[in-house]
Structures are given as C-alpha cells and as structure tokens.
Amino acid sequence: MHCPGQQDVWPQRTKPMERNPLRATTLFVESSRIRRILIRAAVVSFLATSVAGAQQVAPAPLPSPQYTAWSNDEPADDESATSEQANDGQTQPAAEAAKKDKNEKNSSGNGDDNGLDFLEKDLQEIARTRVTAPAMDAEVTSVMRTPTTVGRSPAAVFVITQEMIRRSGATEVPEVLRMVPGLEVARINASQWSVTSRGFSGRFANKLLVQIDGRSIYNMVFSGVYWEANLVMLQDVERIEVIRGPGASVWGSNAVNGVINIITKSSADTQGGLFFGAAGDELRGWTSLRYGGSAGKDLTWRVYGMFQDQDEGFLPGTQAHDDWRSGQGGFRMDWEPNRQDTITVQGDVYGGDAGGEFREALPVMPWEQMVVGDAQMSGGNVLTRWRRDFDEGDGWALQFYYDRIRRAWPLASGPVDVIDIDFQRQIPWGDRHQIVWGAGYRNHRDAIDNSYTVSFIPPEKTLNVYSCFIQDEITLVEDRLFLTVGSKFEHNDYTGFEYQPTIRALWSLDERRAIWGAVSRAVRTPNRLDRSAYYRAMPVYLGPPPPTWAVILGNDSVRSEELLAWEMGYRAQPTERFSWDVALFFNQYDKLVFTQPTPPMPTPPTWFWPWENCMDGETYGCELSATYQVNPNWKLQTAYTYLRMFLHTDAGFSPMGEVQEGWSPVNQVYFQSSWDLRRDIQFDMMLRYVDALTTLDVPSYVTMDFRLAWCPSKRFEAAWVGRNLLTPSHLEYVRNQGPESQQTEVERAMYGTVTWRF
Numbered sequence: 001m002h003c004p005g006q007q008d009v010w011p012q013r014t015k016p017m018e019r020n021p022l023r024a025t026t027l028f029v030e031s032s033r034i035r036r037i038l039i040r041a042a043v044v045s046f047l048a049t050s051v052a053g054a055q056q057v058a059p060a061p062l063p064s065p066q067y068t069a070w071s072n073d074e075p076a077d078d079e080s081a082t083s084e085q086a087n088d089g090q091t092q093p094a095a096e097a098a099k100k101d102k103n104e105k106n107s108s109g110n111g112d113d114n115g116l117d118f119l120e121k122d123l124q125e126i127a128r129t130r131v132t133a134p135a136m137d138a139e140v141t142s143v144m145r146t147p148t149t150v151g152r153s154p155a156a157v158f159v160i161t162q163e164m165i166r167r168s169g170a171t172e173v174p175e176v177l178r179m180v181p182g183l184e185v186a187r188i189n190a191s192q193w194s195v196t197s198r199g200f201s202g203r204f205a206n207k208l209l210v211q212i213d214g215r216s217i218y219n220m221v222f223s224g225v226y227w228e229a230n231l232v233m234l235q236d237v238e239r240i241e242v243i244r245g246p247g248a249s250v251w252g253s254n255a256v257n258g259v260i261n262i263i264t265k266s267s268a269d270t271q272g273g274l275f276f277g278a279a280g281d282e283l284r285g286w287t288s289l290r291y292g293g294s295a296g297k298d299l300t301w302r303v304y305g306m307f308q309d310q311d312e313g314f315l316p317g318t319q320a321h322d323d324w325r326s327g328q329g330g331f332r333m334d335w336e337p338n339r340q341d342t343i344t345v346q347g348d349v350y351g352g353d354a355g356g357e358f359r360e361a362l363p364v365m366p367w368e369q370m371v372v373g374d375a376q377m378s379g380g381n382v383l384t385r386w387r388r389d390f391d392e393g394d395g396w397a398l399q400f401y402y403d404r405i406r407r408a409w410p411l412a413s414g415p416v417d418v419i420d421i422d423f424q425r426q427i428p429w430g431d432r433h434q435i436v437w438g439a440g441y442r443n444h445r446d447a448i449d450n451s452y453t454v455s456f457i458p459p460e461k462t463l464n465v466y467s468c469f470i471q472d473e474i475t476l477v478e479d480r481l482f483l484t485v486g487s488k489f490e491h492n493d494y495t496g497f498e499y500q501p502t503i504r505a506l507w508s509l510d511e512r513r514a515i516w517g518a519v520s521r522a523v524r525t526p527n528r529l530d531r532s533a534y535y536r537a538m539p540v541y542l543g544p545p546p547p548t549w550a551v552i553l554g555n556d557s558v559r560s561e562e563l564l565a566w567e568m569g570y571r572a573q574p575t576e577r578f579s580w581d582v583a584l585f586f587n588q589y590d591k592l593v594f595t596q597p598t599p600p601m602p603t604p605p606t607w608f609w610p611w612e613n614c615m616d617g618e619t620y621g622c623e624l625s626a627t628y629q630v631n632p633n634w635k636l637q638t639a640y641t642y643l644r645m646f647l648h649t650d651a652g653f654s655p656m657g658e659v660q661e662g663w664s665p666v667n668q669v670y671f672q673s674s675w676d677l678r679r680d681i682q683f684d685m686m687l688r689y690v691d692a693l694t695t696l697d698v699p700s701y702v703t704m705d706f707r708l709a710w711c712p713s714k715r716f717e718a719a720w721v722g723r724n725l726l727t728p729s730h731l732e733y734v735r736n737q738g739p740e741s742q743q744t745e746v747e748r749a750m751y752g753t754v755t756w757r758f
Contacts, residue, residue: 133512135579135627136571142241142261144473144484145250146393146426146436154484154504154516155247156182156569156583156623160240162265167674167684169707169721169753171278171286171308173232173240173262178688179670181623181639182244182258182583186690186733189744190282190313191228191324191354194733197244197258198587199619199645199664203735207256207524207561209247213264213346214422215383215401218254220444220463221416223527228354229377229405231328233288233304235274235755238265244623245585246565248522249486249502250436252467256522256563257587264346267292267300267334273758276306280751282723284309298336305329312355313744314729320744321372326352340388347382357742358410361453361536367547368539375409393434396425412455414448429472436486437470446528456532457554466491482506494526495560517568523560530558530593530611540600540607548605552595555610562590580626587619592647594657615657617647633676641668662695682709696734702726715757723749 136151143153150157158180170176174193178185184201186194196205204224210217217230240262247259270292278286285308292302305328312323330348337343353374360371383401399422406415424438442465448456471486487501502520509515533554539547566586573579592615600607621643628636643664649655669689677683684707692700704726709719724730729745 133573133579135573136512136514140241141263142243142247142259144436144471145424145438146434150571151508151511151514152482152506154482154506154518156244156567156581156585158182158242158244158581158625160242162238165234165237165240167682167707168672168686169684169705169719170234171283172227173230173234174227176234176240177242177260179637179639179672179686180242180244181625181641181668181670182621183242183641184664184668187746188733188735189320189322189356189742190310191322193227195225195227195260196664197242198585198621199257199643200660201663201733206527207254207563208258208260209251209255210260210262212262213383214261214385214399215381215403216418216420217403219405219416220418221446221448221528223254223524223529226377226405226407228324228326228352229350229379229407231306231308231326231350232262232264233276233290233306235276235288236264236270236290236302236304238263238269244583245518245567246500246502246520246522246563248500249488249520250469250471252440252465252469252488252490253492253498253500253523253525253560256524256561264332266344267302267332268294270302271300275756275758276753278721278751278753280721280749282311282747282749283751284311299333301331301333303329303331314747315742315744320742321355321357322742322744324352324354326350326354326377340390342385342387342389344385344387345383347380349380351376351378353377356409359453359538360411360451361539361549363452365545367545371410373410375407376413377405377407379403379405393426393428396423398423411451411453412448414446414459416444416446418445419443432475434473434475435470436472437468439468441466453536455534456528457534458532461528461532463493465493480508482508492525494531494558498523498525498560512574513570513572515568515570518565520563520565520567522563522565524563525560526558526593528554530554531556533611537609542600542605546605548600548607550607550609553608553610555612558593558611559591559613561592561613564588564590577629578627581624583623585619585621585623589615589617589619589647592617592657594660596653612653614650614653615647616650617645619643619645635674637670637672637674639668639670642666659695663693665691665693665700667691680711682711683707684709690732693733698731698734701730701732703730717753717755719753719755721751721753 133151136149138150138159139147140150140153140157140159141147143155143157150159160176160179164179165176168176168179174185174195177183177195182197184194184196186201188194188203192203194201194203194205195208196202197208200207202224204219204222206223210225212230212232217225219226240260243259245258247255251259270290271294273291274289276286276288286306288304288306290302290304292300294300307327309325310323312320314320328348328350330346332346333344335343353376355374358371358373360369362368381401381403383399385397385399387395387397389395401420403418404415407413420440420442422438422440424436426434426436429435444463445461447460450456450459467488467490469486469488471484474483474485476483482505484504485502487499490498492498500522502518504516504518506514506516531554533552535552537550537552540550542548564587567583569581569583571581591613593611594614595609596612596614598608598610621641623641625639626637630636643666645661645664647658647661649658667689668691671687673685675683686705687702689702690700692698703724706722706725707719709717711717724746725748727748729747731745733743735743
C-alpha cells in the first residue's frame with residue numbers, strides 16, 4: 001500500500017510532473033535513445049544475417065525434452081549430472097565443448113587452440129562453418145502452452161537450467177532470477193523480495209504471474225507473490241522458464257509484464273536419496289532431504305522435507321527484527337499406466353514465521369505505535385494432472401489443484417483458499433495449423449480477521465473466474481515463417497468480461513537464427529485491496545487532537561489496468577560456442593491504479609485516499625543476453641537491461657503516482673564466469689550492477705558473489721559461497737506498500753554447502 005505523507009516514497013515537488021506533449025505512439029519514434037538502440041540492433045542483426053546464408057542445413061525437428069537454454073547443458077538426472085562432474089572432471093557442457101574441440105583440432109591438423117579462435121575467424125569463414133544450435137533447440141512450454149523450442153518461440157524467453165541453478169550457489173528462487181535480463185529483483189529484508197518484469201516494482205508486484213508446475217502462486221488479495229511462503233527445493237527444479245512481456249493470451253489476466261514458470265523434475269528423475277545442508281553467518285542453517293523410489297515399472301514417487309533459518313538484516317542505528325525461519329515438506333507421484341497417459345499427483349505443506357515491525361493504529365492516545373512481532377504463515381496445496389498424448393502435437397491435459405494459505409500477523413490474519421480447474425486440448429488441423437484451446441474455472445475465497453488498523457469490507461469474499469482460450473500457430477512457409485494468433489476470454493466478479501488477444505510472427509532464417517515480433521493486449525484485474533480495503537495508514541495533525549486519520553480506501557469503481565504491448569526480437573547461435581538474444585519492447589498502459597487524496601472529513605476526522613484509475617503511461621526498453629564458451633573449461637554469461645518509464649496523471653488527479661517512474665532501475669548489468677579449475681574443482685563468479693531507484697532514495701550499487709565447489713565423487717559436492725562481497729551492506733529497496741514498515745540492508749554473507757546423493 002502507499003501511505004500518504006511518507007517522504008521517502010513521495011518526495012516533495014516544486015511543481016507537478018509535466019505531461020509528455022507527444023502521444024504514446026510518437027514518443028517511441030521520437031526518443032533519441034531508443035532510436036540508437038534500434039539502429040545498433042538492426043546493424044548487428046543485418047551483419048549476422050547477411051553472412052550466414054552460404055550453407056544452410058535443414059531445421060531440426062522438435063527435440064525430445066532437452067532442458068537447456070543459451071548454453072550447451074544437457075538434461076541429466078541427479079546421478080548423471082554429478083557423474084559427469086566427478087568422472088570427467090567437467091560439467092556436461094564443458095565435456096561437449098571438449099569433444100567438439102578435439103574434432104576441430106583433428107580436422108585442422110593443428111592441436112593448438114587458445115579458446116579465442118572464434119574471434120580470429122572472418123565472417124565468411126563463420127558462415128561456411130556447419131554448427132549445431134543447442135541454444136535454439138532448448139525446450140520451452142510456457143510461451144505456447146505446448147512443447148516448442150526457444151528458436152521457435154515468438155517471445156522474449158529465458159530458460160534457467162538445473163546446471164545454471166547449481167552453479168549460482170543460490171538457495172532461493174529470487175536469487176536465481178537475478179541472472180534474467182528484463183527482471184528486477186531486489187531484497188527488501190531478510191524474508192521479503194521485490195520481483196517484477198519491465199517496471200512497476202514493489203513488495204506486491206501486480207503485473208507478474210508466477211507458477212510452480214502450473215499452479216499459480218499469484219495472490220488475489222494483494223496481487224503479488226509471497227516469495228517467503230513459496231519455497232522450492234532447488235535441487236528438484238528441472239528448469240525455470242521466464243517470459244518477459246505479456247502472456248495473457250494463454251495464461252489470462254495478471255500475466256501483464258511477464259510469466260515465471262518453475263518446473264520441477266519428474267519423480268522418475270529423482271530416484272534415490274539426496275541431502276543438502278548449508279550454514280553460515282547470515283544463512284544460519286538450511287537442510288533439505290529428499291528420497292525417491294518406485295512401485296513397479298510404471299509408478300515413481302519422491303518425498304522431501306526442508307528447513308531454513310536466516311538471520312536478520314542490517315538496519316543502521318537500530319536493531320532489525322526481520323529474521324525468519326520455515327519448514328516445508330511434500331511429495332510427488334508420476335504414473336504412466338500406458339504409452340499415452342501420464343498421471344501426476346503432488347503436494348506441499350509448510351509453516352514458519354517472519355519477524356518485522358508494524359505500524360499499528362490506536363483509537364486513543366498515542367494514536368499509533370510500532371509493534372515488533374512475527375508474521376505466522378502456514379498452508380498447503382495438492383495438484384493432480386492427467387495428460388494423454390495421442391500423437392506428436394495431438395493430446396489433452398486436465399489439471400486440478402487446491403491451495404490454502406494462512407497468514408497471521410499482528411494487524412490482520414485469515415485464510416485464503418483457491419480451487420482451480422484447467423483443461424487444455426492440442427490438435428493439428430491439416431498441414432499448416434496447430435491449434436490449442438482450453439477452458440478453466442477458479443474459485444477464490446478469503447476470510448480476513450479485521451483489526452482497527454487493517455480491515456476489509458466485507459471481511460469474507462468469494463470470487464469466481466471463468467475463462468477459455470484458443471490459439472492457432474499457422475505455418476505460412478514450411479520451416480521458415482510462422483504466424484500465431486489467439487486470445488484469452490475471461491469473466492470475473494469485479495469487472496465482468498475481459499479479452500486478451502495476441503498476434504505473433506516468427507521468421508526462422510535457418511536453424512541458428514530467428515526474428516520475431518508481437519502485438520498483445522493484457523489486463524491486470526482489481527484485487528481485494530483495490531475494492532474492499534480500509535487501512536488507517538497514519539495520523540495526520542491538521543489541528544488539535546484527535547488527529548485526522550489518513551485512510552487508504554477500497555473503491556468499487558476500480559476497473560482493470562490495460563496494456564498494449566509492441567515487441568520484437570532477434571536470437572542467434574552463429575557458432576557452437578556463442579549465442580545471443582536481444583528483445584525490444586514498447587508498452588502503452590491505460591487506467592493505471594494509484595491512491596488519490598480527497599478533502600478531509602471533520603466528523604469523524606478522516607482523510608480518505610481511495611484507489612482510482614488515474615494514470616496512463618509508456619515504457620520502452622532493451623534486453624540483451626549472451627553466452628560464450630571460451631574453452632572446454634570456461635564459460636561466460638552476461639545480460640543487460642535498459643528500461644525507461646513515463647507516467648501521466650489524468651486531469652483532476654494528483655500527480656504523486658508518477659513517482660513509480662523511479663521505483664525501477666534504468667540500467668542493470670549481470671556477468672557470470674564459470675570456470676572448471678581442474679577435474680574436481682569449479683569456480684563461479686557473478687557481478688551485478690543496478691542503477692539507483694531515484695524516488696525511493698536507493699543508490700546504485702555494484703556487488704559480487706562467488707562459488708567455489710569441490711566434487712570428489714559423483715555423489716558428493718562441497719561448496720563455499722560468498723554473497724554481496726564488495727561492501728559490508730547495501731540497500732536494495734525501500735518498502736512502499738503496506739503497514740510493514742521495516743526494510744533492511746543486505747549484508748555480506750558467507751556460507752558453506754554440502755550435497756550428498758545416496
């Protein structure tokens with residue numbers, strides 16, 4: 001929530017921010033910066049395109065699941081992944097690169113290779129070189145809701161593989177997401193994160209849809225994600241697919257600026273046992289234990305449990321109270337009774353508490369007080385999925401899940417229950433059409449125990465969402481030119497009917513290069529906070545006591561926020577060692593929601609700040625990523641993000657909502673070096689630069705992480721991990737939403753990890 005009067009969030013202005021005199025469509029072409037970006041991208045794309053046509057190879061068919069992206073990583077279960085490290089002394093991508101290196105040396109008759117021969121070749125020589133393109137063949141399912149590849153995806157997509165997760169040294173999903181271009185990841189305090197895509201950051205970033213195995217963890221009360229309540233055992237993650245840009249045409253409302261889909265491994269790939277332990281100064285302890293087995297040839301299962309305990313952050317001049325701890329357990333079962341059917345049942349249960357400070361309103365003097373306490377969180381979920389595959393590109397899937405979360409904190413508490421049913425049918429139509437359609441229903445119930453500070457009117461609410469979608473991928477030129485059209489249609493209890501169409505085109509120049517473009521519409525529907533909240537934010541002394549209460553007030557007239565997005569991109573793997581991807585976007589927003597002051601009321605003394613659809617705006621930017629395998633033992637990875645935001649307040653409203661322009665960094669840079677020092681030792685170094693958050697008074701920062709790992713056998717790994725090494729502490733975000741008032745600085749941290757497979 002946005003509290004009136006907070007100077008660190010809404011700084012004083014000498015005059016309202018001036019509206020851009022140009023309309024949204026002309027802003028894009030008139031901006032000198034975006035013109036430079038487009039020109040540079042066009043030049044690079046032209047050079048890469050013009051030199052690669054000398055010898056084309058037939059495009060590879062859709063592969064069997066090969067869960068890699070922008071690297072030469074190959075799929076591996078727990079045993080085989082570690083076996084490669086121990087027996088060969090290299091990661092799988094390094095082993096593949098070594099094999100290719102050897103072939104190159106044998107064919108050339110020269111055994112000398114400095115690892116930089118790619119840079120010494122001229123463009124014509126590169127064009128004549130036949131290469132495979134594993135970066136283009138990486139499988140993704142979140143773009144089309146059906147298996148396809150990165151090279152055939154008309155969207156800005158980034159895939160994080162299990163190998164990338166392991167070599168990051170991370171223990172939580174938001175830490176892993178820092179490597180993705182276009183994402184803004186900031187730690188608010190020890191337990192809370194701000195994760196968003198293409199702007200509009202916050203504790204509850206309401207334009208990003210997050211899923212775990214197809215189960216949405218987007219909270220419809222506040223429109224956001226409780227990351228601390230949705231921990232994942234990272235060793236069991238197969239890949240994380242990140243779409244920047246709208247995914248609403250297949251995933252529905254709230255998939256406005258992006259979709260994150262966390263996909264865990266099948267239980268067939270997690271047989272045997274695994275123990276993971278970590279401990280250090282800030283990470284006081286993390287323990288995970290998983291065991292998998294089978295019942296016959298057709299049924300496999302796994303169970304797991306984990307517990308973590310993290311120290312409080314750093315708060316200059318006083319003590320922080322944001323330490324937190326949690327425990328979680330769960331299971332997964334996969335049954336394949338025949339060659340067509342796959343039935344999956346999985347579930348989780350968790351509980352924990354996260355400390356913090358809360359501003360509590362009082363009906364008597366001193367009118368407010370700071371409360372130090374723990375927010376208790378608990379919940380569980382169960383998911384069942386039945387998939388039937390008739391043939392390649394022909395099948396259906398039926399999914400059901402129930403999710404319950406209960407959060408009890410000093411100011412309010414209550415359960416939230418979600419029931420979701422989803423059906424999907426995929427069918428080819430002739431030789432040129434691949435059609436996907438589906439329908440779904442979601443029931444959301446909450447019951448809030450109101451307090452004097454925070455209340456919802458009514459305290460109990462049931463929301464229903466009915467939806468259907470259809471999408472057609474049309475082959476215009478076989479293996480070369482594709483057009484995708486489709487739309488999601490929804491009906492919700494707040495705004496009624498919503499439609500979210502898209503049209504996407506992809507030109508596959510050859511198996512190594514692709515150009516794509518898209519135009520999409522998406523909406524962010526109102527939540528319980530927008531419509532029903534009554535939050536006494538703070539007392540304001542306009543005269544003698546009692547004070548006038550500034551109240552954030554829900555508004556029944558709040559409508560959906562709307563987005564019209566224009567995107568284009570180019571991706572290529574010109575050699576077996578080098579791949580790169582660039583995406584450009586221009587977003588036009590309408591009916592953006594923010595709080596607005598009304599004249600104070602004398603009896604009772606109240607100053608209402610209702611939510612209003614009071615703004616429109618434009619954002620544009622560029623996202624670039626690249627990977628280079630320097631030699632068999634050394635890989636480099638980098639990402640760059642550029643974002644600009646321009647928000648405009650409608651006539652008759654206060655311009656204070658325009659401060660959101662400074663809630664997101666303009667520039668972000670990520671760099672990672674992964675080096676196998678010898679057969680059993682790996683060294684990874686990560687550098688990050690993040691621009692200042694100007695209206696939150698968060699300065700820019702540069703920080704570095706590292707991981708040093710020892711892998712003496714295929715079953716054992718020990719690692720030493722360092723986080724935020726360049727300064728003792730730094731601030732990444734300032735809380736701008738809700739009565740939880742404490743944000744802390746991120747401290748330098750060191751911890752050791754042990755992984756044992758048995």
